[in-house]
Amino acid sequence: MSKRNPERTKDAILAAATEEFSQNGLDGARVNQIAKRAGINKRMLYHYFGNKDDLFLAVLEAVYQDIRTHELELNLEALAPMDAMRELVDYTFDYYLANPHFIRLLNNENLYGARHLKRSKAIPSMHSPLVSLLDGVLKKGAKEGVFRKGVDPVQLYISIAGVCYFYMSNVDTLSTIFATNLRVPKAIKVRRAHAADVILGYLRR
Secondary structure (H helix, E strand, C coil), X not given: CCCCCHHHHHHHHHHHHHHHHHHHHHHHCCHHHHHHHHCCCHHHHHHHHCCHHHHHHHHHHHHHHHHHHHHHCCCHHHCCHHHHHHHHHHHHHHHHHHCHHHHHHHHHHHHCCCXXXXXXXXXXXXXXXXXXXXXXXXXXXXXXXXXXXXXXXXXXXXXXXXXXXXXXXXXXXXXXHCCCCCCCHHHHHHHHHHHHHHHHHHHEC
């Protein structure tokens, strides 16, 4: 891969690192393997990202940027409040389902007490537009009489993430405990609808 295409090279490194970190965790990931996956010289990886910890942070920032960007593209402010919230819950569930690496990377970072994210200068600015957007939808819904008043947008988003994330991150253990395959399409469809019903049920006035 040519050094004359730095953005393409960095994207290739991030893609390879995302796969390696999500499969093996930070401790188990190997820089040599990331470089091999990316088709670049290991020195180039260090040139662009410094060290393995810095690369792990760059991967975390990239995956957060991806989900936050797509959330804002939902144009929730243009929908009726109830429709907007169902759309957000459905999107969140679908995103976690389609991007299992996101779940694994966050699980790994939590093992480190968010050590890497705490160093990030980009993360806070990614999340503030979403909080502002949610706050606007909630206030609009309260004004129209369809939502209860005084809902904290941060607490609400944590709840949305929780009802979607827990299922995805624990699907294998839950399947074993309840002796049913929760990975089959029918089970996923039921859980997706339930997640939206839980959130909307809380929000209704």
